[in-house]
Amino acid sequence: MSAVYVWIEQFKGKAAPVAWEALGKGREVADTLGVPLTALVFGEGVDALAAEAFHYGADKVIQADDSTLADYRMEPYAALLSKLVEDNGPRVVLAGATSRGKELLAVSALDTGSGLLADVLELEADGGALTATRSVYGGKLLSTVEAAADGTQYATLRSRAFQALEPDESRSGEITKVDPVLTEDQITVKIESFEETTGEISLTDAAIIVSGGRAVGSPEGFAPVRALAEVLGAAVGASRAAVDAGYISYDHQVGQTGKVVSPDLYIACGISGAIQHQAGMRTSKVIVAINTDPEAPIFKLAQYGIVNDMFQVLPALTEEFKKRLGK
Amino acid sequence: MHIVVGTRSTPDTAAKLDIAADGRVTWGDSPLVMNPWDEYAVEEALIRTKEHGGTVTVIAVGPEEHDEALKHAIAMGAKSAIRLWDDAWEGMDSLGYAAVFAAAVQKLGDVDMVLFGKEAADEATDQFIFQTARKLGWTLLGYVASIEELDPDGGTVKVAQMLEEGRQIASGPLPVVMNVLKGINEPRYPSFMGIRKATKAQIPVWDAAELGEDVPAPKTRLIAYRHLPVREGECEIIEAESVEEQARILVERLMAEKVV
Ligand SMILES: Cc1cc2nc3c(=O)[nH]c(=O)nc-3n(C[C@H](O)[C@H](O)[C@H](O)COP(=O)(O)OP(=O)(O)OC[C@H]3O[C@@H](n4cnc5c(N)ncnc54)[C@H](O)[C@@H]3O)c2cc1C
Numbered sequence: 001m002s003a004v005y006v007w008i009e010q011f012k013g014k015a016a017p018v019a020w021e022a023l024g025k026g027r028e029v030a031d032t033l034g035v036p037l038t039a040l041v042f043g044e045g046v047d048a049l050a051a052e053a054f055h056y057g058a059d060k061v062i063q064a065d066d067s068t069l070a071d072y073r074m075e076p077y078a079a080l081l082s083k084l085v086e087d088n089g090p091r092v093v094l095a096g097a098t099s100r101g102k103e104l105l106a107v108s109a110l111d112t113g114s115g116l117l118a119d120v121l122e123l124e125a126d127g128g129a130l131t132a133t134r135s136v137y138g139g140k141l142l143s144t145v146e147a148a149a150d151g152t153q154y155a156t157l158r159s160r161a162f163q164a165l166e167p168d169e170s171r172s173g174e175i176t177k178v179d180p181v182l183t184e185d186q187i188t189v190k191i192e193s194f195e196e197t198t199g200e201i202s203l204t205d206a207a208i209i210v211s212g213g214r215a216v217g218s219p220e221g222f223a224p225v226r227a228l229a230e231v232l233g234a235a236v237g238a239s240r241a242a243v244d245a246g247y248i249s250y251d252h253q254v255g256q257t258g259k260v261v262s263p264d265l266y267i268a269c270g271i272s273g274a275i276q277h278q279a280g281m282r283t284s285k286v287i288v289a290i291n292t293d294p295e296a297p298i299f300k301l302a303q304y305g306i307v308n309d310m311f312q313v314l315p316a317l318t319e320e321f322k323k324r325l326g327k
Numbered sequence: 328m329h330i331v332v333g334t335r336s337t338p339d340t341a342a343k344l345d346i347a348a349d350g351r352v353t354w355g356d357s358p359l360v361m362n363p364w365d366e367y368a369v370e371e372a373l374i375r376t377k378e379h380g381g382t383v384t385v386i387a388v389g390p391e392e393h394d395e396a397l398k399h400a401i402a403m404g405a406k407s408a409i410r411l412w413d414d415a416w417e418g419m420d421s422l423g424y425a426a427v428f429a430a431a432v433q434k435l436g437d438v439d440m441v442l443f444g445k446e447a448a449d450e451a452t453d454q455f456i457f458q459t460a461r462k463l464g465w466t467l468l469g470y471v472a473s474i475e476e477l478d479p480d481g482g483t484v485k486v487a488q489m490l491e492e493g494r495q496i497a498s499g500p501l502p503v504v505m506n507v508l509k510g511i512n513e514p515r516y517p518s519f520m521g522i523r524k525a526t527k528a529q530i531p532v533w534d535a536a537e538l539g540e541d542v543p544a545p546k547t548r549l550i551a552y553r554h555l556p557v558r559e560g561e562c563e564i565i566e567a568e569s570v571e572e573q574a575r576i577l578v579e580r581l582m583a584e585k586v587v
């Protein structure tokens with residue numbers, strides 16, 4: 001029976017925010033195609049997640065609960081996903097374009113000989129063929145790509161490009177339980193440990209990002225950037241110049257060779273706005289630039305600018321937000 | 328150890344891009360360079376073969392312009408390079424790229440590890456990496472931030488992967504396919520000797536007949552490129568007597584935009 005499948009990525013039983021965004025888009029695609037929306041919930045002890053999938057719009061859930069599926073690993077997950085696709089022939093398979101989502105759907109698309117549209121910003125299902133918009137050449141251009149209408153079509157969706165539905169706790173539906181395809185001794189990759197990055201908001205999921213550039217000047221120079229981020233509940237970003245100078249670690253880098261982000265608000269402090277930096281942040285909804293040089297290219301991109309020393313502006317902004325947000 | 332690195336040429340990241348009348352992307356007289364992410368993969372292959380002995384082969388799938396990336400890899404120290412191309416492959420999708428790449432690795436026969444960069448700076452899909460691994464049926468370890476242990480004799484590898492929530496240590500058997508992240512090493516600059524060697528290098532091209540691999544019909548196709556929508560409106564530069572006043576006005580604007 002035909003359906004739209006959405007893989008609900010989870011880590012320690014908690015769904016990745018983009019999984020609900022993908023389910024929200026899946027709802028729309030399923031309605032356009034006139035087929036049910038099925039959430040795929042794989043893990044160990046994931047009953048709560050299955051229930052939550054209905055709240056976020058699923059009509060049905062296929063649940064696989066097993067110790068081999070506790071942590072995501074490509075082999076057992078792909079074997080199971082590909083089997084479900086082969087047995088049931090869904091029209092569409094969606095997931096978030098995370099490290100795991102991109103890997104899992106690429107592998108399964110190969111298993112089933114299907115087309116895959118990766119890391120898409122827009123998706124349409126008119127007339128059966130999926131058409132997507134992608135960001136290419138480091139965000140400098142967009143491309144339109146199409147997946148053939150026959151067979152199953154796969155797509156991974158960029159974080160924050162689609163909206164999750166408001167959860168409706170009264171919704172529920174039919175859960176089908178399935179067994180894993182592989183046993184532990186057939187799985188070659190072992191996860192030995194996991195060191196969580198704690199206490200930091202993930203750049204790709206953040207609604208607000210405060211970023212510092214070369215002008216930050218030292219690791220300590222990030223203190224006023226972090227202080228503002230804390231008041232706003234924002235993630236901390238950086239330019240490559242700040243990362244290369246050792247002021248902050250690489251996982252904070254925004255840009256063509258860092259993370260691509262699209263928050264509601266991006267505050268660039270002491271960042272000139274080189275084209276490779278723009279590649280990572282130009283789809284932000286509102287951009288603010290704080291820079292001493294009125295000619296800095298970042299002002300061409302920004303909606304609001306302050307031409308002044310970031311070390312004076314940031315504490316003043318932090319104070320003002322504290323007042324206004326009652327903190 | 329025999330390590331294969333997949334790479335290709337991309338326009339310099341600073342290039343100004345345009346779309347030609349025939350729909351292709353153009354980059355004026357900016358140079359084509361090795362996809363910047365792949366420098367880390369080539370460097371890692373050179374480090375590991377120096378440590379354990381062995382050789383590095385770089386492979387690009389694509390027309391002649393991809394020799395640029397292969398030559399850069401030779402200049403860095405890779406032993407040999409192969410380009411895979413056949414005009415009949417024009418328009419193939421990632422399933423096709425994975426099929427020919429995997430066929431070439433199998434033809435080489437003695438490969439222990441295939442390394443890729445994180446993504447290609449132009450199309451940036453990543454899918455080619457994972458599909459190549461699957462086609463080969465090898466261990467796949469994605470987004471590797473460091474190789475923690477490599478034991479070619481025991482046939483195992485242990486790596487640290489950077490995932491959304493943090494750092495994962497995972498291990499598996501060789502042969503393995505991995506894509507590596509920036510920061511795994513500092514890619515070297517080609518030496519003078521290396522550049523001379525690269526200039527003289529004759530890069531063999533393996534075509535469909537040579538590989539004997541059927542390319543699956545594409546399931547996806549590119550329809551068109553387009554420019555980004557222009558961001559409307561000028562930047563409002565907030566001017567005021569004091570920095571406190573500037574801050575107050577900016578906060579007001581942002582509250583009105585409802586982004587805070
Ligand atoms: C292949 C390649 C990939 C790249 N990838 C990336 C990437 O992913 N991300 C990235 O960011 N860059 C990337 N770059 C680098 C990019 O080209 C720029 O070098 C970099 O973005 C510059 O960082 P910056 O703006 O912090 O520094 P600068 O360009 O030096 O700018 C510093 C700015 O701070 C301002 N300033 C100085 N003092 C103060 C003060 N007290 N208060 C306020 N403002 C002040 C200055 O006016 C200046 O505009 C890449 C480059 C290449 C070649």
Ligand SMILES: Nc1ncnc2c1ncn2[C@@H]1O[C@H](COP(=O)(O)O)[C@@H](O)[C@H]1O
Nearest residue numbers: 333334387388444446447451452453455
């Ligand atoms: N045509 C190609 N030939 C060889 N390697 C490639 C090719 N395209 C991409 N790669 C490699 O695969 C990685 C991912 O590319 P992509 O899937 O296009 O994002 C790049 O970093 C390269 O290492």
